Amino acid sequence: MAQKETGAAGVAALAEADAPVFETLVQMTLDTFERSGLDQETYLLARIAALVAMDASAPSYLLNIGTAAEAGVPLEKVQGTLVAIAPVVGSARVVSAARAIGEAFGIDISTEGE
Numbered sequence: 001m002a003q004k005e006t007g008a009a010g011v012a013a014l015a016e017a018d019a020p021v022f023e024t025l026v027q028m029t030l031d032t033f034e035r036s037g038l039d040q041e042t043y044l045l046a047r048i049a050a051l052v053a054m055d056a057s058a059p060s061y062l063l064n065i066g067t068a069a070e071a072g073v074p075l076e077k078v079q080g081t082l083v084a085i086a087p088v089v090g091s092a093r094v095v096s097a098a099r100a101i102g103e104a105f106g107i108d109i110s111t112e113g114e
Contacts, residue, residue, distance in 0.1 A: 045077060048078060049084075049085050051064060051097070052085055057100060059104065082097065082098070
C-alpha cells in the first residue's frame with residue numbers, strides 16, 4: 001500500500017506529480033467564462049461572491065482577487081460586492097472572507113481585543 005502524504009507535503013506532491021489537475025482547473029475556468037456570457041468584471045465579481053458563500057480558503061481569494069485586480073476591477077467594486085451579499089450569506093461569512101482575503105494578501109486585519 002502506498003504511503004499517503006498529508007498537509008503541505010501532500011499538496012506539494014500533488015502539484016509536482018499531477019499537473020493535469022491544475023491544468024484542468026485552468027481550462028474549466030476559461031470555458032466557464034466564455035460560456036457565461038458575462039463581461040470579465042461581472043464574471044470575476046460573481047466568482048468572488050461565490051467564494052464568500054462557500055467560506056473559501058485564502059489561496060482561492062488570492063487567485064480570484066488577483067485576477068480581478070489584473071483585469072482592472074477596482075477594489076471598491078470587490079468591497080461593494082461583499083456589502084451587497086452580506087444580507088444573503090450573513091455577516092459571519094463576510095468576516096471570514098475578509099480575514100481570508102487579508103491572509104491571502106499578507107494584510108493583518110485582526111481587531112483589538114481578540
